[in-house]
Each structure stands twice: as structure tokens, then as C-alpha cells.
Amino acid sequence: LVTVIPYWYHFGDGSTAGTLCLLIFHVLLGLMATSYFQVILTDPGTVPSEWHEAIARSEALKRQYPQCHRSGLHKPPRSHYDPITGRLVLNMDHFCPWTNNTIGFFNRKFFVLFLFYTSLTCGWAAAS
Structure with missing residues (x-):
């Protein structure tokens, strides 16, 4: 609700722009969470x-x-x-310390993706 209510307030109910902004934000949030869990669960x-x-x-x-x-x-x-x-x-x-894991050979790609998606998600939330 924290991410949905501002868009409904700004764009009004049923707005295509508001729905698109919410969809993009949640896709980025899902990619960020997926890469975060891959960093945590992959042996370094x-x-x-x-x-x-x-x-x-x-x-x-x-x-x-x-x-x-x-x-x-x-x-x-x-x-x-x-x-x-x-x-x-x-x-x-x-x-x-954020992932409680060492960043090494096998999980470095997921760590870089996590940083990238976190930056995009924060940038999208700030811009919209």
C-alpha cells in the first residue's frame, strides 16, 4: 500500500500512467529482490x-x-x-554486511545486478 497509494492519489483511479508506473516499479522491485536473494544464497x-x-x-x-x-x-x-x-x-x-555473505567469484554477478536494480528502483521511485 505504501507504493500504491501515492500513485492513485497523483494519477487518480484507473489511470493508465499510474498503472504503468506501478507496474514498472514492481518489476524493478522484483528484480532487485531476486538478485538480492541470489547473492545471499550463492556460495562465493x-x-x-x-x-x-x-x-x-x-x-x-x-x-x-x-x-x-x-x-x-x-x-x-x-x-x-x-x-x-x-x-x-x-x-x-x-x-x-548487507547480505551477510562474502562477495566472490560465483556471486559477484548477482551482487552487481543487485546494486544496479537497487539504483534503478530508487531512481524510479524518486522520479515518479
Whole structure:
């Protein structure tokens, strides 16, 4: 009702412009919510245990990949240790308190989409 009443007041009952504004707003809101839940539910990219096992079997690979100072595990390229979750994350960007999840390789696309749809939704609400 918070999003519907201002449009009804401004455009009047049954207005095509008001209905179109409401439809666009709710589509954007749905896209924003979908991308938000995908960020929350998608694993950011924890380094697979098979990778660590392969490193443990090969001395050449142990020399090739640096060892993480905090976890003691060998790090793949562009991976970082997340102190909040206590794990190595592939292509880690940051820990986001709004999603309570680390932003990494597998959920970065959904995070960027969430930011994009949030901006569009806020812009549409402010402009209309």
C-alpha cells in the first residue's frame, strides 16, 4: 500500500500512467529482490578440497602457489582469506554486511545486478 497509494492519489483511479508506473516499479522491485536473494544464497567460491589435495601431493605445486598466512593452506591465484567466514574465497572482493555473505567469484554477478536494480528502483521511485 505504501507504493500504491501515492500513485492513485497523483494519477487518480484507473489511470493508465499510474498503472504503468506501478507496474514498472514492481518489476524493478522484483528484480532487485531476486538478485538480492541470489547473492545471499550463492556460495562465493570456496576453494574446493580437491585443489588442496592436489597441492599436497605435488612439491612443484607447493612451490608455485603461495601459502596463506592465516589458514596455512596454499592459495589459488586471486584468492584471499576471509577472516569473518574463516575460509579461502576465489576472487574475493569483500564481505558485505548487507547480505551477510562474502562477495566472490560465483556471486559477484548477482551482487552487481543487485546494486544496479537497487539504483534503478530508487531512481524510479524518486522520479515518479
